[in-house]
Amino acid sequence: MSPLAFDILKLLADGRFHSGEAMAGLFGCSRTLIWQAVKEIGEETGIDVFSVRGQGYRLAEAFEILDVTKIRAGLERAAGETLTVAVADQVDSTNTQLMARAASGGLHGLVLAAEVQTAGRGRLGRRWSMRPGCGLTFSVLWRFERTMSELSGLSLAVGVALARSLRRAGADVGLKWPNDVLLQDAKMAGILIELSGEANGPASVVIGVGLNLTAPGPVDQPVACLAQVGIRPSRNALLAALLNDLHNVLSEFDGKGFDALREEWLGFFAHLDCPVTLTFSHGEPVNGVARGVAVNGALQVETLRGLETFHAGEVSVRRLA
Ligand code: BTN
Numbered sequence: 001m002s003p004l005a006f007d008i009l010k011l012l013a014d015g016r017f018h019s020g021e022a023m024a025g026l027f028g029c030s031r032t033l034i035w036q037a038v039k040e041i042g043e044e045t046g047i048d049v050f051s052v053r054g055q056g057y058r059l060a061e062a063f064e065i066l067d068v069t070k071i072r073a074g075l076e077r078a079a080g081e082t083l084t085v086a087v088a089d090q091v092d093s094t095n096t097q098l099m100a101r102a103a104s105g106g107l108h109g110l111v112l113a114a115e116v117q118t119a120g121r122g123r124l125g126r127r128w129s130m131r132p133g134c135g136l137t138f139s140v141l142w143r144f145e146r147t148m149s150e151l152s153g154l155s156l157a158v159g160v161a162l163a164r165s166l167r168r169a170g171a172d173v174g175l176k177w178p179n180d181v182l183l184q185d186a187k188m189a190g191i192l193i194e195l196s197g198e199a200n201g202p203a204s205v206v207i208g209v210g211l212n213l214t215a216p217g218p219v220d221q222p223v224a225c226l227a228q229v230g231i232r233p234s235r236n237a238l239l240a241a242l243l244n245d246l247h248n249v250l251s252e253f254d255g256k257g258f259d260a261l262r263e264e265w266l267g268f269f270a271h272l273d274c275p276v277t278l279t280f281s282h283g284e285p286v287n288g289v290a291r292g293v294a295v296n297g298a299l300q301v302e303t304l305r306g307l308e309t310f311h312a313g314e315v316s317v318r319r320l321a
Contacts, residue, residue: 001044001116004029005037006089008057009047013133015062017055045116045132046217061214063133064235066113074240079247082109083140092119094139095192095208102196102204106141109247113138113239120210123192124281128210131217135225136239139208140246144254148195148203153258153297155179158191158207160261161249163268165241170231174270177290177299177315181211182270186224188212207250209242259295266292271317276301278313286310287318 001009007027011018020031027034038057042049048060066087075083084107091097094112096119101110117137120128130137144151159179166173166181166189174182181189189211197204212225213235226233252260266272271290278286278301288303298309 001090002037002040003089004033005040005044006115008034008037009041009045009132010065010089012041012049012057012059013063013065015059017052017058019056022056047131047133061133063214065133066115066239067236070234070236071113071240071243074237074244076244076247078251079244082247083111083243084109085111085113085243088112088114090114090116090118093117093121093208094137095121095194095206098139098141098206098208099194099196102141102206108141108143110141111138111243121192121208122190122210128190128192129217129219130210130212133235134214134216135210135212136235136242137208137210138239138242139206140243140250142205142207142250144203144205146203146254146257147201148197148199150257151195151203151205153262153293153295154205154253155191155193156265156293156297157249157253157258157261158193158209158246160265160268161245162189162191162209162211162242164245164249165238166226168241169226169233169238171226171229173268175265175268176270177293178297183224183226183229185270186222188224188226207246211242213238257295258297262293262295269293271315275318276315277318278310278315280313286313290315 020034023034024031038049050058068085068087071085091114094114097112114137116132122128155178159175162181163173176182179191180187192208194206214225214227274290276290288301291300291302294309298311300309
């Protein structure tokens, strides 16, 4: 999106009417340019912008723009001392950006949130797309004392952090192994963890989170959002709450590992004692009953062969006839 279109989007985010003439005056350009930029917003983001003769332009749905000062104001002391928060209008992917920073000496605790990602990435090479204002997309660069081989269970630990904040916000979320956040059986948030650095030295990790507040626009799987259960938090306040919980959980994980968070994870596990099918990129699917997770984060499934543990695979719930 062009910088002008972005500036207009930020102005329209208040959900009020803004006339073409007033915006042309504000941005020092012609009304035709304003009209073209508004068209660009609709075409590039899928956001509905109403145009009413005599009144101007208005978004179908208002949203709160991300603001570093407001996010910082919501951070607890310890998180505030560790985290350096930045907000970008538009980037390819907050994970991609922080992975580059991780390789070039970027600070421990660097947080990058973006209003728009043009190449948002999901797990297993999938895309992650979201209309502006419909959710939160952010990443955190965390430099652990641990080595890469001591990070097992980290992705589950991050799920615990998100579930803590979202439960406090009033959403009855659950976790799907390894770390999708579910609301009413559909995915509401996803986590992408990428490792950087030497295998034997202290590990640096970029943790990316994408979370739906309202319907995210066209996506290739059923999704959930907080608004569907009547929860419409301030984006800045929720991001701060998530960062507080992430800070606490990552610090705890660095000191004690996943073992310290395992019981809490099991309390959020949406499929405990449910019949599940585990599918893999190669090989036959496995049927069984989900029984829990091991201290290294591996999924425990009771199959006909007994209790088996799995380090990879996609879980789906089997509905018994
Ligand atoms: C998943 O597939 O469930 C993981 C989705 C992770 C998406 C987030 S959005 C912020 C960060 N930047 C990215 O490109 N991906 C993650």
